[in-house]
Structures are given as structure tokens and as C-alpha cells.
Amino acid sequence: MRNLILIVDYYRIFFSAVFFALGATLGSFLNVVIYRLPKGESIVYPPSHCPHCGHKLVASDLIPIFSYxxxxxxxxxxxxxxxxxxxxxxxxxxxxxxxxFLKFGFSLDLLKYIIFACILIVIAMIDLNTGYVYDAIVIPSIFVGLAFSFFTIGFREAIFGAIFYGVLFVLIILISKLFYKEGGMGEGDLTAGIMIGAFLGLKLSIVSFILSFIFGSLVGILIMLFEKKDGKTQIPFVPYLALGAIVSVFLGGKLVSFYLQLF
Ligand SMILES: [Zn+2]
Known part of the structure; x- marks a missing residue:
């Protein structure tokens, strides 16, 4: 019995390391997408080069994390x-x-949420860098989320998640347009929300929206305290949506059952 537990643990440690290396390599590709896409450059050509001197990078310059x-x-x-x-x-x-990997093991959920995390990292970073949400990534991703739902959470759950975010964000955009002439939440945030809803489904969407709102408010208050912004500045909202979505993938189920226990 004890030996079996040891084997299971070695198995988990080994594959965690494998998935970390795989993820870091994926991250290195995401860097290329984040850097090149807003400039309208191809993500496959030319090969990686130093943005300063233009020298072509060789394999030993490109090992994720270690090369740095x-x-x-x-x-x-x-x-x-x-x-x-x-x-x-x-x-x-x-x-x-x-x-x-530790949460889902070898499953379709693992593949689905790795793809979801990659999409979130890319759109969050591009929003931070440029202030734009890339619909060219987000809109096809809505259909990817819906397609996965047939084999995971179910289509109904996914479509209700998408509708939840869609309706809520349209309301927020309309209300913020009443109060502010410019700034506030934009249409890019709307499509990003619908995409998150399609991947997460209704239950986790509600959790992720609340988490994003909490993260966004905390950071927003800090920014206003230290930078004295007037509330008109366009604040990139996608990073908070992404953070809320990822945290709800890991903790959402627990938070929902904790909440239901209260009644
Ligand atoms: Zn250089």
C-alpha cells in the first residue's frame, strides 16, 4: 500500500515537471504572439531575433526561463x-x-483549460501593452469554448455562461456610457467576457465575475491612491477577467459548494 502511494506520488511529481516544461515552452511561443501580433507581424517568420540588435537567436538562447x-x-x-x-x-x-495537470490529470478538461489559459495570458498581456482586446483571437475562441462544452460541461451550461457575461457586460457598458463620455469598459471586454463564459459555463462564470470584480476594485483603488487618476482613464480590464477566470477554474467548485453550505 505504502509503495503504491510512493509510486503515485513519483508519477505526479514526474508529470508535473513534464507539464511545467511543456507549459514554459508554450509560454515562450505566447511571448512571440504577444509581441508580434499587435504589430501585424507573422508569428512564424522571421525566426526569433533580439528586438534590439536583430541578431538571430540560436537554440541555446531560447530555452525557456533558463536562457534568461x-x-x-x-x-x-x-x-x-x-x-x-x-x-x-x-x-x-x-x-x-x-x-x-495536478487538478485534472490526463483528461479533456486538462487540454481545454491549457488552451483557455494560453488565450487568457495572450489577451491579458496584449490589453496591458496596447489597450486593445484582439477580437481576431477572442471571437474564434468563443467557438472553441462552445465546442469543448459538448464533451465537458455541456452545451447548455456553456451557452448560459456566455449569455451571463454578455448581458452583464452590455448593461455595464450602457451604464458607464451614461456617466462617462469616454473610458470605462469597452466592446473588447464584452467579447472577452463572452469567451470566458463559453469556456467556464454559468456556475464558474458567476464566481469568476465576482473574483474579477474584487481583483479589479482592489487594484483600481491602489492606482487611484498612488497615481491620482481621475477615473476617466481607460483601465485595461481583461487582466482582471483573466485572473478571475483562472482562479475560478482552480477554486470555483469549492467556492460554489462553500456558498451553498451557508443556506
Ligand atoms: Zn541583441
């Missing part, structure tokens, strides 16, 4: 500093992928 540490955060060819964001995205994608 080994090169002490500088380009091997021109010595220019490399942004910490790149290894961070690799680490975040790696950790998320490993945690998803």
Missing part, C-alpha cells in the same frame, strides 16, 4: 537588457500548466 538566467537577463550578442516579462510569462504558463 544563464545570460543574466542580457542579449548574448549586443548585451542589451532583456525584459523580465519574457521569463515571467514562461514561468506563469509553466506553473499554470503543471497545476492544471
Amino acid at each position: 538566467i544563464y545570460l543574466k537577463g542580457r542579449c548574448r550578442y549586443c548585451n542589451e537588457k532583456i525584459s523580465i516579462i519574457y521569463p515571467l510569462i514562461e514561468a506563469i504558463t509553466g506553473i499554470t500548466t503543471a497545476l492544471l
Whole structure:
């Protein structure tokens, strides 16, 4: 019995490491998408190069996370500093992928939520960098979420999740247009919300919306305290939606049953 438990644990540790490496490699590809897509560049050509000196990067420059540490955060060819964001995205994608494996094991849910996490990381980072939500990514992703639902949460749950976010965000956009001439929530946030709803389904959508609202309010209050913004500035909202969605994938089920126990 004890031996069996040990084997199971080694198995989990081994595959967590495998999925971390896989996720970090995925993250390295997401970096390319995040960096090139807003500039209208191809994500496959030209091959990876230093954004400063343009030198083509070789395999040993491209090992996720390790290359950054080994090169002490500088380009091997021109010595220019490399942004910490790149290894961070690799680490975040790696950790998320490993945690998803620990939660779901080898299942369709694992594949679904790895794809979902990648989409969220890309649209959150592009929103942070540019202030735009890429409908070219988000709208096809709605259909990916709906397609997965047939084999996971069920189509009804997914479509209600999408409708929940859609109706709620249309209301928020209409109300914020009444109060502010500019800024506030945009149409890009609406499509991102519908996409999240389609992946999560209704129950987790409600949890994720509440979590996003809490994260967004906390950071919003901090920004207003320290930067004295007037509330008109367009605040990128997708990063909070993404954070709320990911946290609800891991904890949403527990939070729902905890809430239901209260009654
Ligand atoms: Zn360089």
C-alpha cells in the first residue's frame, strides 16, 4: 500500500515537471504572439531575433526561463537588457500548466483549460501593452469554448455562461456610457467576457465575475491612491477577467459548494 502511494506520488511529481516544461515552452511561443501580433507581424517568420540588435537567436538562447538566467537577463550578442516579462510569462504558463495537470490529470478538461489559459495570458498581456482586446483571437475562441462544452460541461451550461457575461457586460457598458463620455469598459471586454463564459459555463462564470470584480476594485483603488487618476482613464480590464477566470477554474467548485453550505 505504502509503495503504491510512493509510486503515485513519483508519477505526479514526474508529470508535473513534464507539464511545467511543456507549459514554459508554450509560454515562450505566447511571448512571440504577444509581441508580434499587435504589430501585424507573422508569428512564424522571421525566426526569433533580439528586438534590439536583430541578431538571430540560436537554440541555446531560447530555452525557456533558463536562457534568461544563464545570460543574466542580457542579449548574448549586443548585451542589451532583456525584459523580465519574457521569463515571467514562461514561468506563469509553466506553473499554470503543471497545476492544471495536478487538478485534472490526463483528461479533456486538462487540454481545454491549457488552451483557455494560453488565450487568457495572450489577451491579458496584449490589453496591458496596447489597450486593445484582439477580437481576431477572442471571437474564434468563443467557438472553441462552445465546442469543448459538448464533451465537458455541456452545451447548455456553456451557452448560459456566455449569455451571463454578455448581458452583464452590455448593461455595464450602457451604464458607464451614461456617466462617462469616454473610458470605462469597452466592446473588447464584452467579447472577452463572452469567451470566458463559453469556456467556464454559468456556475464558474458567476464566481469568476465576482473574483474579477474584487481583483479589479482592489487594484483600481491602489492606482487611484498612488497615481491620482481621475477615473476617466481607460483601465485595461481583461487582466482582471483573466485572473478571475483562472482562479475560478482552480477554486470555483469549492467556492460554489462553500456558498451553498451557508443556506
Ligand atoms: Zn541583441
